[in-house]
Amino acid sequence: MLRYVLNEADVATVRFGISPLCELGLSLRAIREPSRFPLQLPWLSRTEAARADLDLDALLALIDNRMWTPDFLNPRPASPLTRLDDEFAVLAAVPADEFVRDLVAVHGHVPDVFAGPPRAAVRRIVRALRELWAATFEPYWPRMRAVLEADVVYRGRQIAQGGLSVMLNGISSTVSYSDGVVSVRLKDPNDRVQHIDGNGLTLVPTMFTRRGSAPVGDGPPLIMYPARGQGALWEAEQVANPAALAAILGETRASLLSALGDPASSTELGVRFGVTASAVNQHLRVLRDAGLLVSTRYGHSVLYLRSELGTALLEAPRPPVE
Known part of the structure; x- marks a missing residue:
């Protein structure tokens, strides 16, 4: 010890x-x-x-x-x-x-x-x-x-x-x-x-x-x-998305929003989801501009994290089906 x-x-x-x-x-x-x-x-x-x-x-x-x-x-x-x-x-x-x-x-x-x-x-x-x-x-x-x-x-x-x-x-x-x-x-x-x-x-x-x-x-x-997050580094990730949220944001943006309960960079997300870095950055900018993500610079990277608004949207209960 x-x-x-x-x-x-x-x-x-x-x-x-x-x-x-x-x-x-x-x-x-x-x-x-x-x-x-x-x-x-x-x-x-x-x-x-x-x-x-x-x-x-x-x-x-x-x-x-x-x-x-x-x-x-x-x-x-x-x-x-x-x-x-x-x-x-x-x-x-x-x-x-x-x-x-x-x-x-x-x-x-x-x-x-x-x-x-x-x-x-x-x-x-x-x-x-x-x-x-x-x-x-x-x-x-x-x-x-x-x-x-x-x-x-x-x-x-x-x-x-x-x-x-x-x-x-x-x-x-x-x-x-x-x-x-x-x-x-x-x-x-x-x-x-x-x-x-x-x-x-x-x-x-x-x-x-x-x-x-x-x-x-x-x-x-x-x-x-x-370090956390090693398991998702090398293989593409598929995140199950609430259907209604995916219909509004698109499947890729809904997946990114779901995954960003913990901070991650566009490079890491591109590897995890099998999306090019330029495409990931475009989606992240849209989500950030809508107030669903926040970002912070750390070293050479910009790290993204789901905002309170993004979490509220993701966790909103689905309306009952009549």
């Missing part, structure tokens, strides 16, 4: 971040054991051929049988808009003693593939991760990022409506919050207690964990948790 202890001032320092490098590192879990990540099987299938040309010896040596990865692959993002190139620059400059320590913390030793000068091993890792990104992430990152950004907006809405406790107790079945203590149930049998002491607690949504995760060592306070 890992416990993060927050004082009154620390509560205000809880924030969210998105880390492309963290996604890269955690994706090795799905590559190593696909059956444990059924929601990402479509991604694994689409990228299978591209992964055959990667430096898998180096990549898979970064993860152990417990699905642990070294802390240098799980940086605390500086902001929700963290750039991958910036994270690669930090990784490339990781001190040799820290690099070795993080590998030993996971494996108990330095894997043979990384034997020799640490700087050479770090260069190989950075090169392998860049190739992994180009082959398997870059084509799909806008979709993935939209899901992660939508999750952050949803969690922010939870804080605004119900408070920090409601949000923290809802991010994962293995994360709980009570009396200023955030508890994370980990596979590590050792108990750890870490006081935030003004350092801030960062929450990172990810596509590649099924439960709350945390750094292996005692680095900056960080919790990685499963």
